[in-house]
Amino acid sequence: MISKAAVIGSGYMGGGIAQVLALAGKEVVLADASAELAASNRERLIREAADYAERGIFPSDAAETVAERISSAPSIEDAVADVDFVEEAVPEILELKHDTLRRIDRAARPDAVIGSNTSTISIGTLAEAVDGGGRFLGVHFSNPAPFIPGVEVIPHSGTDPDAVEAVVALLRECGKVGVPITDVTGFVLNRLQYALFTEAARLVDxxxxxxxxVDLIARTTFGFRLPFFGPFAIADIAGLDVYDFCYRSLHDAYPERFTAPAVLRERVDRGDKGVKSGRGFLATPAERAPELAAYRDEAYAALSALLRQLGPAPVDY
Known part of the structure; x- marks a missing residue:
């Protein structure tokens, strides 16, 4: 069980991760480029926790909890010397990450699990700096870490399965959803996010x-579904035969950009058309369609009410 952690890199992402761990009852030690920076960021995290508590989005005693459970260390080596888990959260510069991971690897206990919050760099590439590679993996939180529930958990080819299990269990204790995936550049989150942005930019170009x-359409149409259903569930609900037809139309207009994926074609060809046929990418039976539609309608109505309550985002165009 992980009870004490170190976060190396105490900026916006690292600081948010430290808050998550502290609010889950873990002792957390911060380290950064200097002792002064780590100490200063600890004070910032306490102030932020007080502000979040006042706004009702952190527990009422969050500032006291963060102050009690988060400390700062004079160096990386001091921070990691006696912890169960280390999260590296320094800037996305390969040389800096390699140097930081080497220092962590040399100073941490042999049984300590080491994670990296990298958003795009292959974990196998980062693992080159860790002699004890079996205990190393990617643990990619999303911004802002305290409020986004999903966390990508990315083992490389040499990661010990026990390290993956320990991190998933830790994330569960923190109220997060740890999702193990395969190690590829960009992982899942950013491959999806940047694919969407690429097509959005083309539409503007x-x-x-x-x-x-584009933002308005994304927010008020397909994006409105995404808090409740992922892309495969959405496709199953719509019908994979419908998706296949739409891909044909898109391919005719944009042959270099849109082709029906093989995994879609294979399912359509064998009659797996989604919920209406009882099997698609998922296995939701057709008899659950009324239950699914009722959930969908209530979920969308609740989200509409929440958005009316919150009002428009303060974004200027």
Whole structure:
């Protein structure tokens, strides 16, 4: 069980991760480029926790909890010397990450699990700096770490399965959803995110829509579904045969950009069309369609009510 952790890199992401761990009852030690920076960021995290508590989005005693459970260390070596888990959260510069991971690896206990919060760098590439590679893996929180539930858990080819299990269990204790995936550059989150942004930018470049219009359509149509259903569940609900037809239309217009994926074609060819056939990418039976529709409708209505309550985001176009 992980009860004490170190976070190396105490900026916005690292600091948020430290808050998550502390609020879950873990002792956390911060380290940064200097002792002064780590200490200063600890004080910032306490102030932030007080502000979040006042706004009702952290527990009422969050500032006291963060102050009690988060400490700062004079160096990386001091921070990691006696902890169960280390999260590296320094900037996305390969040389800096390699240097930091070498220092962590040399100073940490042999049984300590080491994670990296890298957002795109292959974990196998980062593992080159860790002699004890079996205890190393990616643990990619999303911004802002205290409020986004999903965390990518990325073992490389040499990661010990026990390290993956320990991190997933830790994340569960923190109220997060740890999702193990395969190690590839960009992982899942950023491959999806940047694929969407690429097509959004093309629409603007081609004069099809303004950035404001693209954002508005994304938020109020397919993006509205995403808090409740992922892309495969959405496709199953719509019907994979419908998706296949739409891909054909898109391919005719944009042959270099849109082709029906093989995994879609294979399912359609064998009659697996989604919920209406009882099997698609998922295995939701057709008899659950009314239950699924009822959940969908209530979920979308609740989200609409929440958005009306919150009002528009303070974004200017």
């Amino acid at each position: 081609e004069g099809v829509a303004t950035p404001e219009a």
